[in-house]
Amino acid sequence: MNTTTTPGRGTDDDGAAPAGLGPDAGGAGVIPGAGPAAPGPGERATLRLRDRGAGDARPRYAPEWLELREGADAAARSDELLDPLRARPAGGLVVHDLGCGTGSMGRWLAPRLAGAQHWILHDRDPFLLHFAAAASPRSAADGSRVTVETRRGDVARLTPHALAGASLVTASALLDVLTREEAGALAAACAGAGCPALLTLSVTGRVGLAPRHPLDAEITEAFNAHQRRTGLLGPDAVTAACEAFAGHGATVHVRPSPWRLGPGDAGLTAQWLRGWVGAAVEQRPELAAPAAAYLAARLEACAAGELRVTVHHSDLLAHPAGGTS
Numbered sequence: 001m002n003t004t005t006t007p008g009r010g011t012d013d014d015g016a017a018p019a020g021l022g023p024d025a026g027g028a029g030v031i032p033g034a035g036p037a038a039p040g041p042g043e044r045a046t047l048r049l050r051d052r053g054a055g056d057a058r059p060r061y062a063p064e065w066l067e068l069r070e071g072a073d074a075a076a077r078s079d080e081l082l083d084p085l086r087a088r089p090a091g092g093l094v095v096h097d098l099g100c101g102t103g104s105m106g107r108w109l110a111p112r113l114a115g116a117q118h119w120i121l122h123d124r125d126p127f128l129l130h131f132a133a134a135a136s137p138r139s140a141a142d143g144s145r146v147t148v149e150t151r152r153g154d155v156a157r158l159t160p161h162a163l164a165g166a167s168l169v170t171a172s173a174l175l176d177v178l179t180r181e182e183a184g185a186l187a188a189a190c191a192g193a194g195c196p197a198l199l200t201l202s203v204t205g206r207v208g209l210a211p212r213h214p215l216d217a218e219i220t221e222a223f224n225a226h227q228r229r230t231g232l233l234g235p236d237a238v239t240a241a242c243e244a245f246a247g248h249g250a251t252v253h254v255r256p257s258p259w260r261l262g263p264g265d266a267g268l269t270a271q272w273l274r275g276w277v278g279a280a281v282e283q284r285p286e287l288a289a290p291a292a293a294y295l296a297a298r299l300e301a302c303a304a305g306e307l308r309v310t311v312h313h314s315d316l317l318a319h320p321a322g323g324t325s
């Protein structure tokens with residue numbers, strides 16, 4: 001069942017009551033691309049394992065982590081790619097946001113586009129969909145009404161039919177946690193629906209830290225290998241998506257969208273560092289001792305306001321064959 005909500009009134013598409021924001025409900029793991037593996041003393045986890053039957057341990061993203069990164073994400077996304085999307089269709093825009101999490105893409109984009117908008121928020125996690133509906137965007141750039149509905153499901157299985165009538169498909173921080181096949185299916189669905197796709201904030205695998213440290217490159221490499229190890233695209237996401245969209249005749253534009261984290265972002269930087277180093281060690285356990293010292297030094301510099309981190313991402317805009325580019 002899909003649910004249309006009015007702003008500020010959260011509903012859940014499967015009627016499930018949202019879980020509380022209490023302490024970690026399950027085991028620990030590593031979110032591909034971000035976040036700590038396990039909470040430190042007094043901290044909440046960045047992900048929870050789903051409270052479901054055995055055999056299904058897909059990561060569940062903690063809303064706290066998505067909230068922590070929302071400001072940096074908003075600052076990073078490429079405004080330039082929005083120019084071709086500013087045309088205002090007579091009947092209003094229908095936007096499908098895939099892997100919406102708590103809905104940060106809508107909160108960023110809806111107020112940047114003029115005209116009435118209806119957002120259809122997709123995620124496999126009903127808990128996050130609840131938050132997305134509750135904090136949905138309210139009005140467009142010109143004050144027009146924005147409405148929202150949520151759909152629970154696997155975005156890798158979307159069909160062109162599910163996207164019928166779409167003016168735009170969006171996603172943020174999604175592509176790099178898909179497999180090549182899933183990204184291909186998504187591109188096929190967008191191509192079949194004949195609408196543009198704005199897919200933002202895919203990691204590129206490049207990270208810059210200042211000051212530098214001799215272990216930076218090794219941690220980066222191990223982290224990137226970790227991202228790819230279960231067949232997820234990780235740093236290959238944008239290349240794979242470009243190929244997939246181009247295979248359907250789409251015109252693809254890519255722009256950089258780096259996080260630039262400085263002393264004002266200490267909370268996010270520290271959390272990101274723990275996840276980044278944690279994943280690297282999970283990939284290469286022999287790094288455990290030097291990585292622990294590395295992490296301690298990096299966290300100390302971060303707390304002292306002496307660390308700057310650039311986490312490189314890319315945004316991608318794909319125009320369907322025959323569309324405006």
Ligand SMILES: C[S@@+](CC[C@H](N)C(=O)[O-])C[C@H]1O[C@@H](n2cnc3c(N)ncnc32)[C@H](O)[C@@H]1O
Pocket residue numbers: 060061066073098099100101102103104105122123124125128153154155156171172173174177
């Ligand atoms: C890194 S989070 C990004 C959330 C949100 N777009 C944002 O930028 O804050 C990835 C999201 O994609 C969802 N997701 C990942 N794979 C999915 C799939 N195959 N089908 C549906 N949702 C998926 C996760 O549940 C999570 O909410």
